[in-house]
Amino acid sequence: MISKTKNNLLKNLPRWVILVIDLNIVAFTYIISNFIINNFTNNFNLVNVYLKLPIVVTVYAILYLLFGTYKGVIRQTGLKDAQNVFIANILSFFVLLTFSVFIRNTMDLTDETVHFYRFSYSILFIHSFVATVAMVFARISYKSTYAYYLGNNKRGKKVIIYGAGDSGAITLNALAADQKSDAQVLCFIDDDPKKSGKKIN
Numbered sequence: 001m002i003s004k005t006k007n008n009l010l011k012n013l014p015r016w017v018i019l020v021i022d023l024n025i026v027a028f029t030y031i032i033s034n035f036i037i038n039n040f041t042n043n044f045n046l047v048n049v050y051l052k053l054p055i056v057v058t059v060y061a062i063l064y065l066l067f068g069t070y071k072g073v074i075r076q077t078g079l080k081d082a083q084n085v086f087i088a089n090i091l092s093f094f095v096l097l098t099f100s101v102f103i104r105n106t107m108d109l110t111d112e113t114v115h116f117y118r119f120s121y122s123i124l125f126i127h128s129f130v131a132t133v134a135m136v137f138a139r140i141s142y143k144s145t146y147a148y149y150l151g152n153n154k155r156g157k158k159v160i161i162y163g164a165g166d167s168g169a170i171t172l173n174a175l176a177a178d179q180k181s182d183a184q185v186l187c188f189i190d191d192d193p194k195k196s197g198k199k200i201n
Contacts, residue, residue, distance in 0.1 A: 018070040019061075025134045026060045027053055033127035037120065052119070056127075059095050063088040069135075082136045089135075093128035097121065159183045164190035164198070 031049055038044035064070060067088040069081075100119040159175070161168050168188050175183045188195075 015070050019064060021138065022064060022070060022135055023057055023061055025138065026131050027057055029131040029134055030056050030123075030127050033123050033130055036126060037123050052117070055099075055117070056096065060089070060092045060131075063092045063095070081139060085135050085139075086132055089128050089132045093124055096124050100124070157183050159185050161185060161188045162190070164188040164192070164195045 030053060031046070034049045035044055067084050069084045069088050096119055100121065103118045161171050163171075168190070172185060175185060190196075
């Protein structure tokens with residue numbers, strides 16, 4: 001029963017779980033980014049960071065919903081998923097940056113409330129970078145976990161795919177996506193000697 005539940009979770013991790021994990025990464029990396037920057041000036045205030053977190057997380061959540069970064073099949077994470085994460089995070093950075101620039105140039109910074117919600121440009125940039133790296137790493141780790149626990153333990157028909165180009169990659173992805181398939185891809189064969197010894201991810 002436990003083994004079956006584990007396999008189901010590995011195969012079909014709910015999308016909302018992915019979104020929650022991503023937003024937790026956003027929150028955690030924002031705290032870390034503040035610590036990295038403000039620790040040099042002994043100006044790190046965890047309470048202030050927590051008060052700004054809802055704005056940061058909300059902006060990132062909206063962009064994740066718009067770009068559907070959580071909708072990808074994690075066990076098949078590829079360049080397209082990393083690209084979506086990067087675009088969503090960089091746009092979130094620019095939204096927060098624009099918000100901060102607007103406050104700096106139009107509001108009275110002597111007002112403590114206005115000054116409080118003025119985000120540091122350097123913190124926003126570092127946070128966007130660290131969050132992107134962490135999210136891509138999390139997806140790759142999940143993919144590796146799936147491959148280790150399930151992919152390598154499949155006992156089924158041994159398959160050799162003819163063609164190591166786009167069609168071969170499509171066939172490989174189709175077999176990996178089919179949960180009912182018991183095919184175990186051994187290798188690819190191709191008439192192009194330049195592809196010899198290469199791997200298809």
